Amino acid sequence: MTIEHIAIRPGDADYDEARTTLTSTAEPTVVLRPMTPEDVAASLRHAATEGLPLAIRSGGHNALGFGNIDGGVVLDLSRLDQVEVLDAGRVRIGAGATWGPAAAALAEHGLAITSGDTVSVGVGGLTQAGGIGWLVRKHGLTIDNLLAAEVVTAAGDVVRASDTENADLFWALRGGAGNFGVVTAFEFQAQPVSAVQFGTITFALDDVAQLVKGWVAAMRDAPDELTTTLVLMPGFGDFPAGAILYVCLDAEDTAALEPLRAIGTVVAEDVSERPYTDVLEEAHPPEGVLPVIGNTLVESVDEPLIDAIATAYAAGGRVVFLRSLGGAFGRVDPAATAFAHRNAEALVVSAAFLSPDSTEDQIAAARSVWRTIGDHGLGSYAGFLGSDTADDIAALWPGETWERLRQVKRAWDPENTFRRNFNVTP
Numbered sequence: 343m344t345i346e347h348i349a350i351r352p353g354d355a356d357y358d359e360a361r362t363t364l365t366s367t368a369e370p371t372v373v374l375r376p377m378t379p380e381d382v383a384a385s386l387r388h389a390a391t392e393g394l395p396l397a398i399r400s401g402g403h404n405a406l407g408f409g410n411i412d413g414g415v416v417l418d419l420s421r422l423d424q425v426e427v428l429d430a431g432r433v434r435i436g437a438g439a440t441w442g443p444a445a446a447a448l449a450e451h452g453l454a455i456t457s458g459d460t461v462s463v464g465v466g467g468l469t470q471a472g473g474i475g476w477l478v479r480k481h482g483l484t485i486d487n488l489l490a491a492e493v494v495t496a497a498g499d500v501v502r503a504s505d506t507e508n509a510d511l512f513w514a515l516r517g518g519a520g521n522f523g524v525v526t527a528f529e530f531q532a533q534p535v536s537a538v539q540f541g542t543i544t545f546a547l548d549d550v551a552q553l554v555k556g557w558v559a560a561m562r563d564a565p566d567e568l569t570t571t572l573v574l575m576p577g578f579g580d581f582p583a584g585a586i587l588y589v590c591l592d593a594e595d596t597a598a599l600e601p602l603r604a605i606g607t608v609v610a611e612d613v614s615e616r617p618y619t620d621v622l623e624e625a626h627p628p629e630g631v632l633p634v635i636g637n638t639l640v641e642s643v644d645e646p647l648i649d650a651i652a653t654a655y656a657a658g659g660r661v662v663f664l665r666s667l668g669g670a671f672g673r674v675d676p677a678a679t680a681f682a683h684r685n686a687e688a689l690v691v692s693a694a695f696l697s698p699d700s701t702e703d704q705i706a707a708a709r710s711v712w713r714t715i716g717d718h719g720l721g722s723y724a725g726f727l728g729s730d731t732a733d734d735i736a737a738l739w740p741g742e743t744w745e746r747l748r749q750v751k752r753a754w755d756p757e758n759t760f761r762r763n764f765n766v767t768p
């Protein structure tokens with residue numbers, strides 16, 4: 343089978359658009375946009391025959407530009423974006439769909455899948471990282487709602503993975519960050535969700551430590567229906583410093599919000615009932631800055647961690663996000679999927695924004711400030727990882743999970759065809 347009908351090469355009208363993602367611009371030899379699993383298999387054969395390295399792209403939002411490549415083949419799955427409602431809330435979604443259109447298609451049936459917070463993030467990449475969304479405490483990670491996947495393997499076979507078919511592969515796809523084959527479609531159990539209470543509560547930022555303490559205490563008592571993210575914002579240009587609490591409550595009774603309003607001095611609030619589709623936002627990548635991003639899953643937001651957050655925030659130029667976990671996320675057996683850090687009560691993400699011409703020393707200094715927070719964690723989340731040193735990869739998967747992932751890799755991709763990712767070496 344030829345790949346010419348799906349190929350975009352330098353000089354073609356679409357090439358500039360095809361070589362650009364939210365996070366990267368590259369000079370691929372060819373961008374292939376398959377329309378069927380058979381096209382995907384032909385694309386893999388083409389890359390192998392030509393001896394070209396490969397990048398797999400769904401939404402292209404990986405922070406390190408893994409969905410793009412210089413001098414190689416980009417397999418861009420954006421045409422595999424169909425959303426199909428099956429029966430009893432089961433839905434099949436093409437890996438190249440993005441979460442905004444997927445949510446809109448599901449909303450027509452009164453359904454939703456907990457995914458991320460952003461319209462343009464790809465279903466393929468987010469799902470294989472895990473998927474931390476606005477309903478994570480009620481419905482778990484995106485992978486906790488995954489029933490099966492259709493995969494084109496390194497050998498070019500089209501297989502199905504589920505609890506009962508190729509179960510080792512299915513386990514690894516859920517948290518293994520895209521190492522084991524090209525997923526062409528996912529089958530999820532969607533949930534009946536229509537409107538949610540969503541919005542922000544803004545607090546005066548006079549005492550960071552007190553606010554974080556109040557937030558974590560309130561979230562420990564919160565019902566699973568409530569998921570929140572506390573964002574500590576430094577002053578940027580015209581924007582003053584402040585603490586913004588994003589809340590998503592999948593319940594009509596808003597009483598669960600009361601304890602949160604009491605954690606500090608509220609200066610503004612815009613929480614209201616909205617369709618679930620409205621809670622997904624457009625991406626706003628910061629321009630003209632070099633972001634240095636770190637994240638860690640923490641078992642307990644305790645005093646030493648809170649002190650570290652307050653000190654790092656006070657150093658300036660850094661946004662700190664605290665995303666609540668627990669609830670359904672924490673009730674999944676750590677060995678059931680390749681996402682093992684199930685005892686985390688929060689994900690802490692920090693982004694320092696440096697000048698693009700920063701020196702290595704300045705970047706290293708920003709990373710070392712991050713380490714004062716990051717060292718309190720259990721490990722990292724692949725979705726928000728901004729670097730891929732050996733230490734970064736070790737932080738993604740604890741020892742037993744790593745060994746099991748390597749076994750699956752040896753079975754399904756022994757030549758490491760799929761290596762432009764947080765790589766599990768065979």
Ligand SMILES: Cc1cc2nc3c(=O)[nH]c(=O)nc-3n(C[C@H](O)[C@H](O)[C@H](O)COP(=O)(O)OP(=O)(O)OC[C@H]3O[C@@H](n4cnc5c(N)ncnc54)[C@H](O)[C@@H]3O)c2cc1C
Pocket residue numbers: 364397398399400401402403404405407408409419437438457458459460462463464465466467468469470471472473474475519520521523524525526625626724725726762763764
């Ligand atoms: C603005 C923004 C907001 C975000 N918000 C959230 C959030 O709320 N929650 C959350 O959990 N994450 C979030 N993320 C992180 C996001 O989940 C990861 O960046 C994810 O990898 C993006 O998926 P993608 O398909 O867009 O990326 P891509 O860059 O296309 O892919 C990411 C990785 O997965 C591999 N891959 C992609 N598709 C496939 C496939 N079908 N088969 C095999 N391998 C594949 C790629 O090769 C690459 O290594 C956000 C990221 C951004 C930039």
